[in-house]
Amino acid sequence: MRSTSSILSCCLLLAACGHVEEMRSARLEQATEFNQRAQRAFQRGEYQSAATLYENALLLDVAIENVNGIAINTLNLARVNQVLGQNALAQRYLDSLLEDKSLQYPAAQLAAAAVQKSLLRLQENDATGATEWVEKSAAFCVRDCPLSGVIDNARASIALRTNDADKALYWSERAASENKNASPLEYANSLRLAASAKLLNSDPDAALRLSEEALVIDKTLGLPEKIRQDLLLSEQAHTKLGHAELAAQYRDRAARIAATAVK
Amino acid sequence: MKLPNYNERLLTVEKRTRRFMLGAAGVMVLVLLLIADRQDYFRRSTAIYFFTPNAQGLSKGMAVKFIGFKVGSVQDVRMQPNATVQVKVSLDDEYVHLIGQDAKARLVKEALVGESVVEIIPGSQQVKQVTQDSVLQFERGQDAGSVVENLAAQLQPILSDIHQITTSINNPNGDVQQTLKNLNQATGGFRETVNQFTQLGASSNQKLDGAYVKFDKALDRVNSSLETLDKAIPKLVDKADTTLNNVQSATSDIKKITNDSAGEIPSLVRNANSLVQDGQETLGGVKKSWLLNGLFPKPEEQALPVDGYVPPKP
Numbered sequence: 001m002r003s004t005s006s007i008l009s010c011c012l013l014l015a016a017c018g019h020v021e022e023m024r025s026a027r028l029e030q031a032t033e034f035n036q037r038a039q040r041a042f043q044r045g046e047y048q049s050a051a052t053l054y055e056n057a058l059l060l061d062v063a064i065e066n067v068n069g070i071a072i073n074t075l076n077l078a079r080v081n082q083v084l085g086q087n088a089l090a091q092r093y094l095d096s097l098l099e100d101k102s103l104q105y106p107a108a109q110l111a112a113a114a115v116q117k118s119l120l121r122l123q124e125n126d127a128t129g130a131t132e133w134v135e136k137s138a139a140f141c142v143r144d145c146p147l148s149g150v151i152d153n154a155r156a157s158i159a160l161r162t163n164d165a166d167k168a169l170y171w172s173e174r175a176a177s178e179n180k181n182a183s184p185l186e187y188a189n190s191l192r193l194a195a196s197a198k199l200l201n202s203d204p205d206a207a208l209r210l211s212e213e214a215l216v217i218d219k220t221l222g223l224p225e226k227i228r229q230d231l232l233l234s235e236q237a238h239t240k241l242g243h244a245e246l247a248a249q250y251r252d253r254a255a256r257i258a259a260t261a262v263k
Numbered sequence: 264m265k266l267p268n269y270n271e272r273l274l275t276v277e278k279r280t281r282r283f284m285l286g287a288a289g290v291m292v293l294v295l296l297l298i299a300d301r302q303d304y305f306r307r308s309t310a311i312y313f314f315t316p317n318a319q320g321l322s323k324g325m326a327v328k329f330i331g332f333k334v335g336s337v338q339d340v341r342m343q344p345n346a347t348v349q350v351k352v353s354l355d356d357e358y359v360h361l362i363g364q365d366a367k368a369r370l371v372k373e374a375l376v377g378e379s380v381v382e383i384i385p386g387s388q389q390v391k392q393v394t395q396d397s398v399l400q401f402e403r404g405q406d407a408g409s410v411v412e413n414l415a416a417q418l419q420p421i422l423s424d425i426h427q428i429t430t431s432i433n434n435p436n437g438d439v440q441q442t443l444k445n446l447n448q449a450t451g452g453f454r455e456t457v458n459q460f461t462q463l464g465a466s467s468n469q470k471l472d473g474a475y476v477k478f479d480k481a482l483d484r485v486n487s488s489l490e491t492l493d494k495a496i497p498k499l500v501d502k503a504d505t506t507l508n509n510v511q512s513a514t515s516d517i518k519k520i521t522n523d524s525a526g527e528i529p530s531l532v533r534n535a536n537s538l539v540q541d542g543q544e545t546l547g548g549v550k551k552s553w554l555l556n557g558l559f560p561k562p563e564e565q566a567l568p569v570d571g572y573v574p575p576k577p
Binding site for chain 1: 561562563564565566567568569570571572573574575576
């Protein structure tokens with residue numbers, strides 16, 4: 001009995017030692033390294049370097065036909081070009097994913113591409129196009145989709161652009177509950193959108209509360225443009241509340257951030 | 264009936280056991296011999312000594328090298344009654360004829376991060392070779408850290424001189440700035456005088472006299488400004504001289520340090536590089552090993568978060 005168990009233990013140990021790690025090619029490792037360096041550059045606000053590094057990663061992923069890597073780096077390139085203000089190029093990257101007939105990308109990544117395209121359309125003042133793409137994104141985003149909060153924020157943004165305060169409030173509040181424990185970035189976005197909707201509905205008190213909450217999160221995340229937007233919302237709320245002096249202070253704070261031109 | 268057979272088997276087992284024991288003893292003796300050989304017990308060696316004020320970096324068993332080859336080892340590091348340190352070095356006899364009495368022992372580091380060794384710096388060929396109990400001179404080699412420290416110490420006074428000169432030039436109340444101001448004013452006055460001279464030259468001789476006076480004054484001011492400049496410039500030149508001297512002496516020191524360590528630096532860099540490579544390979548191996556691979560997350564390509572916010576139109 002004892003010898004049997006010893007033999008079994010030995011076999012188990014041998015099997016464990018013989019466990020072969022999943023093979024990763026040198027090219028894939030290299031692509032991953034470029035991607036990670038690009039992520040760090042993006043976080044530091046070095047967007048041009050990030051774009052170059054993502055391009056390198058994408059080139060390698062295309063060369064070894066790493067479908068997941070192609071989708072990830074194309075989406076990242078679209079995002080970084082959007083931040084750089086190159087919306088046309090960003091859209092071309094997204095179209096290359098959304099219109100690809102040869103490769104099958106995961107639905108979650110197509111959903112990300114579609115919602116990003118929707119937001120780009122909205123930036124170009126094309127609310128109809130934005131609505132079309134946000135609904136396509138929702139269709140891609142089916143089971144356990146991590147993007148539902150982003151999609152609802154995009155819907156709230158579209159509603160705000162069409163001055164539909166009630167709809168904007170509905171989507172932003174829904175997004176806030178989805179994002180609260182999932183993504184601080186998106187949660188702050190939801191709060192900001194809800195604050196704008198409250199302002200449209202002439203509820204400056206609530207708007208001020210929401211924008212202040214968003215400001216705290218955005219400061220933690222260190223996002224200058226978002227902090228500026230929060231301050232501008234607070235300024236509008238104070239103006240509506242008749243606090244001219246406070247409003248001027250917030251306007252000044254926002255202007256100082258804008259003057260730094262740090263994105 | 265089975266007893267003889269049993270006895271035979273017992274004898275066979277006994278024989279096998281004896282053979283096994285003998286084999287094991289043989290292997291043990293072989294291992295001991297190998298260890299002894301490794302410890303240089305079979306080599307004839309010559310003991311020599313050197314003395315040093317402190318034992319920092321020296322330890323028993325440390326390798327002793329001569330032109331890059333291991334020629335012996337440190338046998339003992341002992342404190343003397345007069346608070347100096349006596350180091351006993353055992354040299355292989357086959358190399359002793361290469362080492363003269365005037366050779367030096369130097370403590371050097373083989374790499375930026377690596378073991379220290381005692382290096383024998385050859386003396387002149389004509390001098391008698393070392394013998395048992397010879398005493399060599401000892402010196403400590405410079406490591407990369409001390410080279411950098413020396414450079415920093417040399418550069419510090421130069422930078423402070425340059426800073427002083429720049430401050431003196433920029434000081435609005437300083438000689439240079441004041442002189443330039445005076446010169447500027449004088450030039451303005453001179454230009455004005457020349458204009459007056461041109462305008463008045465044709466009109467009357469009396470006015471011309473006045474213009475001459477002004478012209479003289481302007482020239483006087485130019486002269487006084489130039490005098491001030493004359494006084495200020497030698498000071499600056501002196502300072503610049505001192506700075507240049509410092510630069511020169513620092514450069515010669517840097518050159519000396521570089522020459523001294525020129526032989527060591529490439530090997531330092533090479534060794535450090537190979538050490539880093541080894542380290543990386545080892546870490547890679549550890550990361551892939553069965554027991555530990557779960558502890559290190561595999562890097563994956565990551566997507567940036569989608570930012571679902573578009574600011575409303577103002």
